Amino acid sequence: MxxxxxxxxxxxxxxxxxxxxxxxxxxxxxxxxxxxxxxxxxxxxxxxxxxxxxxxxxxxxxxxxxxVMGQLSSLQHLTNVYLTSPVVELAKKLSEVLPGDLHNSFFCMSGSEANEGAMLLARIYTGKRKFIALNNSLHGRTYLTMSATDIPMWRADPYLTDDVYFISSSPDRILSDLEAVLEKDNDIAAFICEPIQGNGGIITPPDWYYTEISRLLKRYGVLFICDEVQTGFARTGTMFAIEQYNVVPDIMTMS
Ligand SMILES: Cc1ncc(COP(=O)(O)O)c(C=O)c1O
Structure with missing residues (x-):
């Protein structure tokens, strides 16, 4: 030692x-x-x-x-060329605690990958390219998730994509700033945010926040990706923080 x-x-x-x-x-x-x-x-x-x-x-x-040890000692790794019982069992269990009609899961290795996958899914589903994120956001360390991260110390890559608009998370400004971007650019695949910003300062928005944001996004056909990497699994009192706002996002990530 x-x-x-x-x-x-x-x-x-x-x-x-x-x-x-x-x-x-x-x-x-x-x-x-x-x-x-x-x-x-x-x-x-x-x-x-x-x-x-x-x-x-x-x-x-x-x-x-x-x-974990029981699984590792019986079957450690397979490719998804084959199906196994644990992967569908876990997805079924997850579907029982996910909000609303969310019930299809994709498993990966980290919060960054979960968000990267969510952003890819949004692009494929909508056929659109860009994203809207909030000031002081943190979504990961891969290229696209780092590009959607606003906290300067996490933006290590000097050549990040400018496919991401950053808007103020302030309750006074969020709706007008969001609508301004949605009006001027019709190439937006999704809006991504942490329901309670974590590294941005544990910012808990008011009750109306996500209902109003969701309403606007739906009007413009833009998806809502909710990043529960830091807030998920009962850290805020409900299984997922977004449940406290009575909103079901289109895509939710956790880690
Ligand atoms: C809200 C949020 N999203 C994504 C990530 C990235 O997760 P990971 O470090 O597992 O890639 C983090 C990491 O702290 C996070 O707090």
């Missing part, structure tokens, strides 16, 4: 420098147990950060681990 100092040095020697860390001498975590983490000295921490707020069900939750 390497010490904190050695790990910092090895990061420098062997990892790409873009992988940042926040502490001069980061604690070396060796074990996670539900809400607790343990460092190499045996010190126990209550983990308020939960991964990056992704370990909803705790670290190494035995219910999850046992199922």
């Amino acid at each position: 390497y010490s904190s100092k050695e790990i910092v040095q090895m990061r420098k020697d062997y990892l790409m420098p873009c992988l940042g860390y926040f502490y001069k001498n980061p604690p070396v975590f060796v074990k996670g147990e539900m809400q607790y983490l343990y460092d190499a000295t045996g010190k126990k921490y209550l983990d308020f950060f939960a991964g990056v707020s992704v370990m909803n069900c705790g670290h190494s939750n035995p219910d999850i681990l046992n199922k």
Whole structure:
């Protein structure tokens, strides 16, 4: 086992420098147990950060681990040339908790891929090219999702596409700004947003927000992609945050 100092040095020697860390001498975590983490000295921490707020069900939750290990030890990987029971079972279970008439799933590996897939689906379905996103948005690290991300530190690629309009998320401006873009450009496939902006500052919009946005989008035949990557799976009190606004998006992503 390497010490904190050695790990910092090895990061420098062997990892790409873009992988940042926040502490001069980061604690070396060796074990996670539900809400607790343990460092190499045996010190126990209550983990308020939960991964990056992704370990909803705790670290190494035995219910999850046992199922995952059971699957890995019986059948690890196949191509989708074949069908298996777990993939359709999971999609069926998901359809039971998805809002409204959403019930067809596509499984991938990350939030970025989920949003990239959603944007591709919107383009294929509508035959249109562009997107509308909100100021201070974060949708991922792939080319198209980074292009739909407004937070500057996430826009690492200097040659992102300008197929994305950014509009203000402010309740005072959203409807007029959205309508202005919809009026001037009829090549918009979808509007994409996080129902409660996460890295943008935990911005919770007023009750009317998504009903009015949806109404406008429907009028112009533009799809609504709801990015629940950070808000999904009961983090905000309902299974998905958009349920609190009584709106069913056209496409929803989660991770
Ligand atoms: C709202 C939102 N969408 C998409 C992503 C990208 O997800 P991933 O890091 O799994 O690619 C993130 C990551 O933090 C996110 O917060």
